[in-house]
Amino acid sequence: MKISILKAFIFLLFLFFLDLLKPFGYSLPTEFLFLGIVYLSLNCDLKRLLILSAIFGYINDTFGQAAVSLRTLEYVVVSLLAYNLRINFMLIDRKSENFLIMVAIAFALFFIHIIFSSFMMKLFLPLFILHYLIQSTLIYLFLVWILKDRILNRYNLNNVCSL
């Protein structure tokens, strides 16, 4: 448990550094840390998920302009929501926790993040939102593919929490 939470922490830390360094500048509006939170929300157990969401939400807030820890709150709420959606779908039909549903939930979470951020910044930019949604979804799919096919399957693991 301790080792796997540390590895999930390092995974999120790596994504956070990508956000800080922005290797593609502002032409790529995706937030890698949020993708990581979404990925863990759909793959980890609730306890670990809440701890990591709160920690990284807080770290994100310390680098931001907002006086209140809004990202901490958002990440925790998003994690809880994702976890409950996942549980809900599993309760309806255990076999239905498939790839498409996971992607649909991830897309919904991106949308919630956009609404939350737009409201926070008092901005409504349709083109930027479209850009963000498309890029985030594509990079999320790429991240899932990299993790599943290239890392997890190679070591016969279920998800990043069991690394």
Added chain:
Amino acid sequence: MSQRVNIAPDIFQQEIEKLKKENLTLSFQLQQFKALESENEKLREVLNFKNQKKLELAGVEIIAFSPSTWERAVFINSGDKDGLKPGMFAIDEEGNLFGKLVEVKESSSRLAIVSDPNFNLPVFIGDEVFGLLKGNLDGAKILYVENGENLQNGDLVWFKIPPFTAPIKIGTIKSIHKSTSSLFWKIDVKLLLKDKILNKIFIVK
């Protein structure tokens, strides 16, 4: 082969002479500018003008970006110990406005870029019109412009950092329109700041 060997030094010789002439012309021009500057200062003294301060710049490096996509801010490697203060402006290598210091710590600072949604600055458009510039992630817009009838696309948006009199360029007008129900003109600005990732910027002290 032998012809090539003979021709090459001639070309170099010509090039050297040409460069020497250019160098001489430029040094004459420099002397002329220095003379004009001292003459200008004397005239200013005669006219009792305030002495214009020279632009003091501090080169700083960008060490990180704000992790949120919904903000446009960077962290730089200089702070309080280097004489930086909140509110100081930053320009890029071409002299265009880059942003404003919003938070200064001992050895690092946070700088809001012009396109940050929390960035506000009173600016001039063309020669007569002024308004409030506000970032909107993709670029910026200008609010509260009442007399925008004579403005057109491509007009320069600029501002001054007192006490320096030289204008600092920000961008050009991308689009301008006014609805019948509105008091003010809606102006979108295309920033002159390039999209490429900058490493070095300059703080105007």
